[in-house]
Amino acid sequence: MPKLIGAAAVILDSEGKVLLVKHSYGKNNWDLPGGKGEDSESAEETAIREVFEEVGLEVIIQELTGVYYEPNYDMHHFAFIAKIINNQLPQPSSPEILECKFYSRDELPKPISDFTCKRINDALNQDRKQLFHTVGPRQWFEA
Template sequence: MGYIEELRSLVGHRPLILVGSVVLICDNQGRVLMQKRKFPKGYWGLPGGLMELGESAEDTAVREVFEETGLNINQLKLFRVYSGMKKMSVAENGDQYYPVTISYVTKTYDGEWAIDPAESETFEFRSRDNLPEHILRNHKRILNDFLSIQSF
């Protein structure tokens, strides 16, 4: 049982503060890797996930990207830290949480695609003028901030 599951077994669905990492993975054409998620159905986001005990934020980013995509990433650059969201997030199972999301950027990745079908339907590199319609609220904020300062 992982840290989050163990914590949830103690507190149930009550609100928690959870720390996670996401990665803006850019290809050589300036597109950003987007993940079409299983949950919530029909929504897109950035690859990433929640921190486990003993991990650094960078470790979390690397592990989550590998688990979800099969890609190895490195040369992570801190983009921004997002916290204090006015609205609580609610997971599919009813778990409530306030996210602290540490976002990174990288253009360095390798490996073979190995999409985790439990979490993802697909991944696509998308340009700023071809973004999906339904993007997770917190990830949309990160993506909009990133695109507002990037000239690609």
Template sequence: MLRLIERLLPRPVHRIALRVAYRLRHRWRSVVKAPLEGVSVFVTDLEGKLLLVRHSYGPEGWLLPGGGARRGEDAIEAARREIAEETGCKLENPRLLASVEETISGAPHTAHLVAARTLDRPKPDGREVIEARFFPTHSLPEPQTPLTRARIAAWRGKLGGSAG
């Protein structure tokens, strides 16, 4: 039902609704402290370039694609769904790299870091994601959020830095 409502709203109205919902969710999580799970996905193309996205809401700058995991959904399923929804890309051989316990909006959060390749060109949905592009790993765009920067550093270092 929610997806139907999203598709019926014009994109500019939907983007405004996402900004409001993002702020409300941040406040709700800081009060309720409900634990959530999500995925950040390191998607590379055949040249080894890394996919980054810019959202229509939330922090300014370039981010790793991903999002919340649904109840009962494993990290690989969540990664496939989020990447398809946000960019239209299909993941090839996704694998779980690590799970990180952190605090977001004052509440516990488990971030599953997933790596995969895609043969597809990203097509942003124009609602949640307004831009999606591959970048050479030696020349990533700015600004990046501190969380994105930390995850990319971990991916390059101890996590291996490849999505093969």
């Protein structure tokens, strides 16, 4: 069985707020735009495709900010800083996304998982020393 990969984009607005999407499934939680990789697709290509599918934005990948191994699913998750091309505005462009909005790191909406918060904090930490992390089952911060 092929190993699963996922990729997400940390997209900041001019005020340094991070773009989050609210899922229409599961806990209807907030998360970074992203998803599972497809055949013959790099992690960077996955992040670019998922951002476009979920919020209609064209982005360029600027920096890898973390690789997270989730042993429960034998899956690697990649997180990247991405920059919006042409100053477009995000809008939900998939039935999977109820809404999308920029939030400051200190006022993240709920429900949100500790995994999402970790990827945001790692991406915004300019002094990050470690790219590789192992993550456990998600813990949820509820409203």
